[in-house]
Amino acid sequence: MTDDLVLRRQVCFxxxxxxxxxxxxxxxxxxxFGLTYPQYLxxxxxxxxxxxxxxxxxxxxxxxxxxxxxxxLLKRLEGAGLVLRRRSARDERRVEVGLTxxxxxxxxxLCDVPPRVAQATGLDLSELVALRDTLTRVxxxxxxxxxx
Amino acid sequence: MTDDLVLRRQVCFxxxxxxxxxxxxxxxxxxxFGLTYPQYLxxxxxxxxxxxxxxxxxxxxxxxxxxxxxxxLLKRLEGAGLVLRRRSARDERRVEVGLTxxxxxxxxxLCDVPPRVAQATGLDLSELVALRDTLTRVxxxxxxxxxx
DNA sequence: GCCAGATAAGTTGTGCACAATTAAATCGCG
DNA sequence: CGCGATTTAATTGTGCACAACTTATCTGGC
Numbered sequence: 280m281t282d283d284l285v286l287r288r289q290v291c292f293x294x295x296x297x298x299x300x301x302x303x304x305x306x307x308x309x310x311x312f313g314l315t316y317p318q319y320l321x322x323x324x325x326x327x328x329x330x331x332x333x334x335x336x337x338x339x340x341x342x343x344x345x346x347x348x349x350x351x352l353l354k355r356l357e358g359a360g361l362v363l364r365r366r367s368a369r370d371e372r373r374v375e376v377g378l379t380x381x382x383x384x385x386x387x388x389l390c391d392v393p394p395r396v397a398q399a400t401g402l403d404l405s406e407l408v409a410l411r412d413t414l415t416r417v418x419x420x421x422x423x424x425x426x427x
Numbered sequence: 428m429t430d431d432l433v434l435r436r437q438v439c440f441x442x443x444x445x446x447x448x449x450x451x452x453x454x455x456x457x458x459x460f461g462l463t464y465p466q467y468l469x470x471x472x473x474x475x476x477x478x479x480x481x482x483x484x485x486x487x488x489x490x491x492x493x494x495x496x497x498x499x500l501l502k503r504l505e506g507a508g509l510v511l512r513r514r515s516a517r518d519e520r521r522v523e524v525g526l527t528x529x530x531x532x533x534x535x536x537l538c539d540v541p542p543r544v545a546q547a548t549g550l551d552l553s554e555l556v557a558l559r560d561t562l563t564r565v566x567x568x569x570x571x572x573x574x575x
Numbered sequence: 576g577c578c579a580g581a582t583a584a585g586t587t588g589t590g591c592a593c594a595a596t597t598a599a600a601t602c603g604c605g
Numbered sequence: 606c607g608c609g610a611t612t613t614a615a616t617t618g619t620g621c622a623c624a625a626c627t628t629a630t631c632t633g634g635c
Contacts, residue, residue, distance in 0.1 A: 285475055289541060290548070290555050291449050292468060293562035296491055298446040299622080300569040301439050306623090317591060320440060327433055335614060343444055346614050348592055355590085372600050372613040393437060400438070401568035406561065407438050413550070413558055414441035420549035421448040447592080454593090465621060483584060494584050496622055503620085520583040520630045 304399045308392055312385065317344070318356055319389070325362065325378050326386045332377040334367070343422075361385065452547045456540055460533065465492070466504055467537075473510065473526050474534045480525040482515070491570075509533065 305316050314322070324333070324341050333341075335349050342349075353376060356362045361382035367373035397407055453464050462470070472481070472489050481489075483497050490497075501524060504510045509530035515521035545555055 285471070287563075288559075289471070290559045290562075291453070291541075291544060292471075293559045293566070294442070294446045294449055295464075295468075297562040297566045298442045299491065300566045301442055302622095303573070304569060305439070315590065316443075320443075323433075323437070323440075336612090343447065344591090345593070347594080347616080348590095350615050352591075370601070370613085374614065393439075396439060399569055399572060400565045402561070402565065410558075410561055410565075411436075411438045411441045413554070414438075414445040415435075417548045417550065417558075418441070418445045418448045421452060421547055424547060425451070450592095463620065484582090492621090493623070495586080495624080498585050500621075518583085518631070522584065 301396065301400070304396050305392070308395065312389065313359060317342075317348070317352060321349075321352065321356065321376075322361065322378075322382065322385065322389075325376065325382065329378055329383060332375040334373045334375055336373075338376060356382075449544065449548070452544050453540070456543065460537065461507060465490075465496070465500060469497075469500065469504065469524075470509065470526075470530065470533065470537075473524065473530065477526055477531060480523040482521045482523055484521075486524060504530075 302316050305319070309316060309319055320342055321338060324338055325331075335346055335353065339345055339349055353362060353364060357364055360379055363377045363379055364374050365377075367375055397404075400407065402410065450464050453467070457464060457467055468490055469486060472486055473479075483494055483501065487493055487497055501510060501512060505512055508527055511525045511527055512522050513525075515523055545552075548555065550558065
């Protein structure tokens with residue numbers, strides 16, 4: 280009997296557990312603003328280029344989420360008054376997503392969140408950077424393989 | 428304007444994206460056996476000690492999932508003929524989860540899965556071990572903080 | 576032995592993820 | 606120009622996650 284199928288040996292479980300643990304750290308913080316973690320990620324993308332008004336597909340390409348996930352999520356963010364959705368004039372298939380004034384303003388109130396979360400991991404800055412880069416490399420390797 | 432709120436800088440997004448990417452690697456493999464990734468994780472725990480028949484809570488402690496997630500999942504695994512659930516004789520509150528013969532047999536057919544997935548990450552063995560250990564440390568740090 | 580509090584599993588409701596399908600608009604080839 | 610193929614978002618259905626609640630059972634103090 281090999282040990283390959285032992286739970287604690289699997290990188291994949293470590294990744295799955297760590298991802299949920301970090302989301303647990305975000306949850307009470309974001310809860311105060313009525314946000315979920317995926318909603319916060321959408322806002323991060325919009326805050327980076329506040330006047331870009333990306334389409335649903337473009338948002339999806341950054342976050343690697345499809346319209347099946349984003350459409351209802353964006354509808355909730357719109358309902359909360361944080362984003363606006365409007366059909367592109369030039370191409371009526373596209374829906375452009377922009378920030379409301381309220382959505383823009385939220386940025387300031389959330390800018391201390393990442394350091395608080397980073398602190399909760401117990402890793403120092405160089406470890407965090409190394410971890411992030413390794414994970415990004417894994418994600419890109421997998422997606423490159425899928426496209427071929 | 429600080430750069431703290433830039434998506435690609437966030438460890439948390441890297442973790443979230445990598446976790447979903449690795450699940451994407453598992454999906455087509457597990458699909459052939461009619462399993463989802465969380466169902467596969469439950470089977471991993473059961474395969475480690477095939478005669479232990481852990482309770483729902485004990486399974487949950489290993490996987491960090493609650494009965495709200497596990498109850499319906501176990502019902503589906505039972506429906507698929509892979510596990511058995513029975514009330515403990517000594518404590519009728521508890522439900523013990525054991526493998527069926529079919530569930531036991533599945534182990535052999537899935538033992539080559541982890542190496543295939545590891546290969547897809549593009550990391551070598553020492554990188555995988557280091558990544559796993561860092562992630563495990565993060566998860567445990569977070570959970571230790573939550574208990575206090 | 577009785578019962579207040581604790582514990583275990585299940586249920587309900589919300590919000591992702593993702594596959595598959597649908598509907599509308601656009602593109603491009605002949 | 607006309608129309609089939611493509612692109613885009615939304616919808617539908619399934620299965621996690623997780624909070625909040627319910628129900629059944631057990632435990633310890635009296």
